[in-house]
Amino acid sequence: MRANPLVDGVLEGLNPEQRAAVETTEGPLLVLAGAGSGKTRVLTHRIAWLIGACGIAPEGILAVTFTNKAAGEMKERVAKLLGPEAGDVWVATFHSTCVRILRREIHHLGRSRSFVIYDEADVLGVVKEALRRHSLDPKVHDPRRLRWRIDQWKNAGLDADAAAERARDLDAEQAAGVYATYQRLLEEAEALDFNDLLLQTVELFDRQPDVLARWQARWQYVLVDEYQDTNRVQYRLVNHLASAHRNLCVVGDPDQSVYGWRGADIRNILDFERDFENAGVVRLERNYRSTQSILAGAGAVVAHNRDRKDKQMVAERGGGERIRLFEARDEREEAQRVVASLLEARRSEGRSHGHFAVFYRTNAQSRPIEEELLKYDVPYAVVGGVRFYDRAEVKDALAWLRLLVNPKDAMALRRVLNAPPRGIGKTSLARVEELAEREGVSLLEAMGRFAAAGAQARTAARIREFLELVEGLARELRESPPDEAIAKVLERSGYLRHLEREATPEAESRVENLRELLLGAADFAAANRVQQEGPSGPGGERTPLELFLDQVALVTDLDAWENRSDRVSLMTAHSATGRVFPVVFLVGMEEGVFPHAASSRDDRSVEEERRLCYVGMTRAMERLTLTWARERRRYGSRTFGVPSSFLREIPPELVEGASLDEDVAASGRSLDYSYSQDADAGAGDGMAAARGMRVRHPIFGTGTVVGVRGSGVDQKLDIRFDRVGVKTVVLRYANLEFG
């Protein structure tokens, strides 16, 4: 059996625990994989082992992940081990797996297979519409809050009836009522929200054992990544798929469970052994990623969680340097010091930009860092944040496509109706809506009827014109490749013309984005043409347009972009899961920021914040820098901060550059960190800067002082550097040599 060189290669270099996780192929298996313990390695090697050593057909294996990035990475790594055969393993996110199943099977639930997937904005629009139908004031019943409530119900696997049954007060009753209407509106629009993708699949399997049996037979081996982040619906889905053969391998780390707020249920991993009798358990506790100091620091933080299975990670790497900690006056200075430190490491250690990542708790915190990076021309990429497919113009274009594919898509119709503006206003729309509801027809249908009777001549003509446009485009483009469809739609609808007529910089950038969308669509079309020829292409009877729309609905950011080339990465701590960098800055370590104020209410969410902190810290391989600012601008106003309680949880001997002032802490006053700072020395001992002085800066080299502002340690100098031109530096931190 081991004669096969491929087989030997698959086990080579694995430690005994990893090997056990790979070789234990039959029956349920829980792999508790601590940070940096080679989790992905185990998953990919396990897949290779199943195929290479056990002779399992690649298409008999299902590997589910949470993010597209994780799926892509796994696919790539399996391909490296196996070659092209790997392409037949189904590696995908929960959501795209469900879409795949539903596209083939959802008619068993009496729903259309050409459903559209509603995004955040669509869904919010549906909630607002549902509120209108209930005559509830959106000012009293916050649509976003309701949307969140519905989401929570769905995460828990409760439908509107179940929600209504549980309602104990008027508010809950009303919310459940809105939920019911919301769901009805989705169904009328032949639309599914994100959670429906999972829920409908589970319901399908609940109700149709024969359908379930088919998928169980197809996927004889099921692997689940990041199991700690699964919610109850995902849990049921996995159970369904694995219940016949029980060849289920789940991999996760309870310490990295950071999506509780989104319905992730940590019980799924904690109770695995109870749920699956005779489950094997493998613990991966050797960390190959981080230095001892980083691992110990992160471990010390997460050890403060009370609700936790104890676990001791062992660093296989040496001690390394200590964790760096610094305090900044405000978020600007924090950013300055992060960037200065980054540039310094680049210069003196020969690091590339790609070595660095900056993590923050909330997206809004990226701004000052970005500004500082821009100032020094440091290339960077913000992961997450404002997403390409969320831009208004991109959504407009996609709404057009959606409407062509599915004329019942009410949100797409509303979007498109006045993009560009065509004189069909609120009052007309309201009357059309009323008519649609009364006569039980789609919006598009109702528009036709309204134009025929009831509308003013002018409005009727405009509506007819619009309907003709939609029908013409639909007829012509339904089967077209997406790039062609987008181009024609933008042209014929007058959208592009309208933008170009504006001639503002914003409009220009919109046109630019649309061009990018067009390029993306062309890429997709090209890739898809190839794929559809293959035997296992996902195509089936679906049109290229439909496939394209699925893709954009499920892909959040342009994955290709972030990995590309040599850039500093900026992202939230949540987005950092599954990523690793040699040098990591974790900024904004203040109470109320991280841990976030919204989560300080109950212990459970504080513990989740702590795990999030653990995740952030353990992303670092060699160097970890934690920073906090005494003062921070939030939404325009100034707020004052104290260091995050998490900082205090790191043993001081692991930290460099700062030490907890015990007296101050003990006295119960606000926490303070005092630190000795070499940079202060130069500025502190009476050195006065003056115009015309020659200076040497550690990063910019030599230059001449051309301006002096302020006084004392906060003095700022404008310096014309010989190499890089004029820059403003803070005397206190610039570490200048004079003379």
Place this chain on the structure above:
DNA sequence: CTTAGTCTAGTTTTT
């Protein structure tokens, strides 16, 4: 009906 301008309120993390 549209648009530009004012106001306000709401701020976590996202497949």
Place this chain on the structure above:
DNA sequence: CTAGACTAAG
């Protein structure tokens, strides 16, 4: 501070 809601004028 900013996106979205609202208002008043064209």
